[in-house]
Amino acid sequence: xxxxxxxxxxxxxxxxxxxxxxxxxxxxQVHNDKFYKRxxxxxxxxxxxxxxDGWWDCKALDQLIDRIFRAEIDEKVKGNWKIIWHVLRxxxxxxxxxxxxxxxxxxxxDLGNDLYTAMLDKRLNYTCGYWSDADNLDDAQEAxxxxxxxxxxxxxxxxxxxxxxxxxxxxxxxxxxxGAKVTxxxxxxxxAELGMERFKHLPVELKLEDYRKLTxxxxxxxxxxxxxxxxxxxxxxxxEVVDRTLKEDGIAxxxxxxxxxxxxxxxxxxxxxxxxxxxxxxxxxxxxxMEGLFVIEDLHNIGPDYEKTLLAWxxxxxxxxxxxxxxxxxxxxxxxxxxxxxxxxxxxxxxxxLWQIVMTKPGRTQPDCRLI
Numbered sequence: 001x002x003x004x005x006x007x008x009x010x011x012x013x014x015x016x017x018x019x020x021x022x023x024x025x026x027x028x029q030v031h032n033d034k035f036y037k038r039x040x041x042x043x044x045x046x047x048x049x050x051x052x053d054g055w056w057d058c059k060a061l062d063q064l065i066d067r068i069f070r071a072e073i074d075e076k077v078k079g080n081w082k083i084i085w086h087v088l089r090x091x092x093x094x095x096x097x098x099x100x101x102x103x104x105x106x107x108x109x110d111l112g113n114d115l116y117t118a119m120l121d122k123r124l125n126y127t128c129g130y131w132s133d134a135d136n137l138d139d140a141q142e143a144x145x146x147x148x149x150x151x152x153x154x155x156x157x158x159x160x161x162x163x164x165x166x167x168x169x170x171x172x173x174x175x176x177x178x179g180a181k182v183t184x185x186x187x188x189x190x191x192a193e194l195g196m197e198r199f200k201h202l203p204v205e206l207k208l209e210d211y212r213k214l215t216x217x218x219x220x221x222x223x224x225x226x227x228x229x230x231x232x233x234x235x236x237x238x239x240e241v242v243d244r245t246l247k248e249d250g251i252a253x254x255x256x257x258x259x260x261x262x263x264x265x266x267x268x269x270x271x272x273x274x275x276x277x278x279x280x281x282x283x284x285x286x287x288x289x290m291e292g293l294f295v296i297e298d299l300h301n302i303g304p305d306y307e308k309t310l311l312a313w314x315x316x317x318x319x320x321x322x323x324x325x326x327x328x329x330x331x332x333x334x335x336x337x338x339x340x341x342x343x344x345x346x347x348x349x350x351x352x353x354l355w356q357i358v359m360t361k362p363g364r365t366q367p368d369c370r371l372i
Contacts, residue, residue, distance in 0.1 A: 005036035016067040025060035026067055032056070048269030048342075052334045061338060062311070065345025112327070113194050116167070118320035119313050124167035124194075127225040127255060128306040128354045137312040140305070145173040148222065151298065151358050152251045153367050154178045158219040161185075161245055163211045163238075164226025168195030168204060175202040183218070185209040187229075212237060214245055220253070221246045227256035227286070228278050232264050235281060235289035243293045243361070251367055252294065252359040257306070257352055258282060274339050280352065294359040297367055303353040310344040 006020065013019075019027045030036075032055040038046040050056060058064045120126055121141040129140030130147050148170065154160070156179030162171050165184025172195070174180040181203040186192050187210065195206045211226070221242050230238050242252050259280040265271070266279040287296065317340065321333060328336075346352045360367065 003033060003036055005040050006033075008040060009036055012073060013068075015071045016073060018064060018067055026058065026063035028064065029057045030055070043268070045268040045272065048273070048335075048338055051338050052273075052331055054334065061341035062307075062344040062348065065342045066348040069346055069349035069351040113190055115324060115328070118324065119316045123169040123173065124198075125169045126166050128257075128302065129309045129312075130302060131305045131308050137309070137316070140309065140312075141169070142173075145170055146177070148224065148253060148255065148356070149174055149178050151356065151367075152220045152222065152253050154180055154220060157181070159183070160220045160222065161214065161216070161218040163214070163221065163223040163241075164229070165191075165195065165206055166225065167191050168199055168206050170222070170224055171195070171204045171206065172199040172202060175199065175204050180220075183207070183216075185211060185214065211241055214241055216245060217247050218245055219247055219250050221250065222253040222255075224255040225257075227254055227258075227281050228275070230281070231277065231279060232262075232281070232285060235285055239290045239293050242359075246361065248361055249364055250361070251297075254286070254355070254357040254359070256281060256286075256355055256357075258286075258355050259352060260350075270339070273335055283355070286355075286357070290359065293361070295362055295364075296357060297360055298356075298358040300356040301353050302356065303347055303350065306352070306354045307344045307347040310340050310347070314340040314344070 010020065017024070017026075020030050021027065032050070032053075035050050035055045038050050038055070040046075042049070116124060116126065121129070121137045123138075123141055123145070125141040125144065128144065129137060130144035131140045132143065134140035134143050152160075154174060158178075158180050160171075160174055160180050160182045162168075162182055162184035165171055165182075165186050166188075168184055168191075171182035171184045174182050182205070184195070184204070184206040186195075186206065186208060189208055192206045192208050196204075199206075227235075227238070246252050257280050259282050262282040262284050263279060266275070271278060283299075290296070314337070317336060325333070343352075347354075358367065
C-alpha cells in the first residue's frame with residue numbers, strides 16, 4: 001500500500017540510503033501504515049513514539065540514526081505545532097528553575113536501582129567511559145575516573161565538590177584511590193541513598209540538593225554529566241556557583257555532552273520520555289557563561305567513546321532484560337532500546353560530542369592537565 005505521506009518520506013530519506021521494508025539492517029520495517037503521516041505531523045517525537053507503539057522496527061537502530069543525522073534529515077522534518085510549542089516553551093520559560101530541578105531525578109534517575117546496576121559498570125558510572133586503553137566497560141569507566149583525577153591534579157586530603165554526583169562513583173573513586181574528601185549533590189533520592197550505602201566507609205557525603213544552594217569553599221569543583229540538565233538560562237548561574245565554591249588556587253572541571261550548534265531546547269522525544277527539561281550546551285554557550293570568571297586550561301573531546309559506552313550499556317540491558325521484564329514491561333523495553341541505540345547513532349555521526357573542560361580562576365598558575 002502506497003500513500004502520499006510515504007512518498008514524501010521516501011524522498012526525504014533518499015540521500016541516506018534508508019528504505020522502507022528493505023533488506024539492509026538500517027532499513028525501516030513498517031507494521032502500521034499510519035506511521036508515515038505520524039512522522040510527518042509529529043517529527044522526531046512521532047518517530048520515537050511510533051517505535052514505542054510497535055508501528056515499526058529496525059535491525060540496527062544505531063545505524064539508522066547515524067544515517068539520519070549525517071544527512072541532517074531531522075532538519076527537514078520539523079513537525080507541527082507540538083514541536084513549535086516545545087521550542088517556544090523552552091525560550092519563554094526557565095524549564096530548569098529550582099522548582100523543576102528534581103523532575104529529572106524523580107522521572108529518570110529514580111526509575112529503579114535494579115535497572116542501573118544491571119546496565120552500568122561495577123562502579124555505576126552513568127556517563128561516558130574512556131576507551132583509549134580499555135576493552136571492557138569496567139576498565140573504560142575506571143580509566144575515565146582516573147583521567148579526571150589526574151586532570152584536576154588531585155592530592156590526598158583535598159576537598160572536592162562533585163556537582164551532580166550520581167551514584168557517587170567519582171566520589172568513591174577519588175576518596176579510595178586519591179585520599180580526597182568528597183561532597184556530592186544530586187537531584188535523585190535513590191542515587192544518594194545507594195551511593196551513601198556503598199561508600200559509608202569513606203570520607204564521602206552525598207546529599208539531595210539543588211546546585212544553586214551550594215556554599216563553602218573547595219580545592220576542586222567538578223561536574224560529570226550535569227551540564228546537560230542545567231539549561232541555557234542557567235549556564236551563567238552554574239558558573240557563578242562554581243566560582244563562589246572554588247578556592248582561588250583551585251581547579252574546576254566539567255564533563256558534558258555537547259552539541260555542535262547553540263540551541264535552546266532538546267530532542268522532543270528525549271525530553272518527554274528520558275531526560276525532562278534537558279538540553280545540550282555548545283562550546284559558545286559554555287565559554288560565554290564563564291567569561292570573566294574562568295580560564296579554559298584544557299578542552300578534550302572524547303565523543304566517539306560515548307558510542308562504545310552506550311553500546312556496552314545496551315548489551316548489558318539486553319542480557320538483564322529477562323530479569324527486568326516483569327517489572328518494566330514491553331513498551332519500556334522498546335523505549336529504552338530506542339534511547340540507548342539512537343543516542344549511540346548521534347555520537348557515531350559526530351552530531352553530539354563529549355567534552356572535558358579544565359578551568360581555573362584568572363591569574364592562577366597553569367596546571368599540567370594539558371600534557372595528559
